[in-house]
Amino acid sequence: MFHATGKPPAGLPPALPQPPPWRVFSGSPLQQDPPEDAQSALRRLGTVQEGPQLREEEINAVNAALLLRRPLLITGPPGVGKSTLAYLIARELGLGRVLPWSIVSRTTLRGGLYEYDAIGRAQAIAAWRASGATEGNGTENVPDLGDFVTLGPLGTALLAYERPRVLLVDELDKSDIDLPNDLLHVLENGSYEIPELVRADVSAVSVFTDDPQKRAVIEAGRVECAEFPVVVITSNGEREFPAAFRRRCLPLEMRPPSREQLVSIVVSHLGRRPEGIEELVNDFVRRLDGGGTQSVDQLLNAVQLTTADGFRADGDGRNLLEMLLRDLSKGR
Template sequence: MTSQEQEVPDGWRVFRATGHTTDGPLPHLPKAPPWRQFRGGPPQPLPPDDEEAALRRLGPGNVVQQLGPDETDIVNAALLLRRPLLITGPPGIGKSTLAFLIGRELGLGRVLEWNIVSRTTLRDGLHTYDALGRAQAIAAWRAGLREATGTGPGEDADGSAAPSSRGRQRTPALGEFITLGALGTALLPYERPRVLLVDELDKSDIDLPNDLLHVLENGSYEIPELVRDAADSACVHTSDPGGHAVVREGRVECREFPVVVITSNGEREFPAAFRRRCLPLEMQPPTREQLLAIVESHLRERPEGTERLVDEYIRRVRSGGTHSLDQLLNAVRLTTLGGFQADADGRKLMEMLLRDLAKGR
């Protein structure tokens, strides 16, 4: 234990769930345990920020603290142990928002989002290869070469092979047609961990959680197309806008295991082997005071009638319906605008905005 850790009894708690960033150096993360240390390279530059996405998720005002001390400690334990967080709870209570809260507070840059559907496979999250695009590029390159030399494909004017002519033009590089997915980008060798949001994993095919086990355990994967390629390295696209990364010998391995936030609405159970590799966190619905603060944080004010709408929202939630915080924000925004009339048509509109999502319409 270092002298700094002795002076600060809870120095392992780097996340406070406030969303406040520091003006000084970026927060220092605890060193990973020996069994969660990786040696990927070459190091990647700092990731870009995406403050607009964070504003949409967290709002422009002060972040309302929805996590209690116990839940905050679970997040800190996941950061310390370099293990994924498996967050469960009803739809719309802010599970995915936690990824943006961690990213903002710890200064980890743009959140990588992997939205899961029933057809999602592990390869979708790791990388995609545009084989058709590469074939078309090679055909265009060959056509341009023939036009430049005035010969047939691969021939000089006398009909002999022309390797020197081919060498004067750059062939389409394999890496130009490979794009890393959100998971693949998160596993690049960054000096500080990236934040990866795996949203609604319970909607996936039954095999996807098991397919993730190797990647989550080893922090690495291979790109088969690059492994078979003769080149020692390739420059590929990443999930960041305009981003590129160098991959050596077709293998990607992280330096710092990413902060993986996996959300689930509880539609099905996950295999024990998968749950063993995650730290579970169950989020509770916000209280009345928290709901009022959330509305005020997003709208930068508390319009007249907000309390009534919040009470109506709570009543509907307690009656057993499925509702989202977005519905409450939409209702407050619309029904508190000047000129809105709470007549019959207005009541119909509010019923539509606060409808039970479990009923399917």
């Protein structure tokens, strides 16, 4: 099903296998197909190259997560390509725009699910009443409750789509200590409620989503997925997660790319094979083998710099190259 080539589907996107009985969901109403975001995929992945971009064991882990409808918990050093994997899956399986959720210490579960602008709605109602309108007069201009609700990346991913969305939960280890536990219920049940909509007692409300300029219909204030999203959770290993959280995820430890993969990555991003790339890649691999912490971005920047017109490999040029390829584990 997933081969890590990053090639978009030639025709109809591939069908996913049936989920296990305990991972079947029945959310409704079905929403419109998600938008494409080819530009973000191009920035992350470059152009398509021949051959897999992951190791066999990494491909197997992704396929297991797709089959079992379980989140994929990816660990590994910074810059190894953990978050890029979400874009690789989305492009190859034709799943549309990736929903990125970048985690910081202030991130909360509610922020990932939805935001409700109570102050904005109160101001809109006050302005509506000040205009002379009443509940029985001019109701066509009553501020719509849905105009003040915006779903977050997690909340959008759990909408009912015909095919699963791809959700990237980036650097979960930077979160408040309670967030992994807060996620347990949502990831297990594939659903959540928006209390403000439940209290409003309306049959259906159109709200904003995390997709630019897109809206979705929510019935009775409750959201449930029809297909559990492809959830890619990344961690730099700064702390351990609770056992209850880890048992709901499939673990994948990513290692730095091989020499052949590094060459393929450079060619896919630059669209050509620059002269002298082998020497730079060999230098990069030697630094990794020596125990250094390096990012693929560093190699791409180094190749871009050394192939620029006027670059000289001696003197200041060499100093710039060393600065770009510095060991990230050694501070400055």
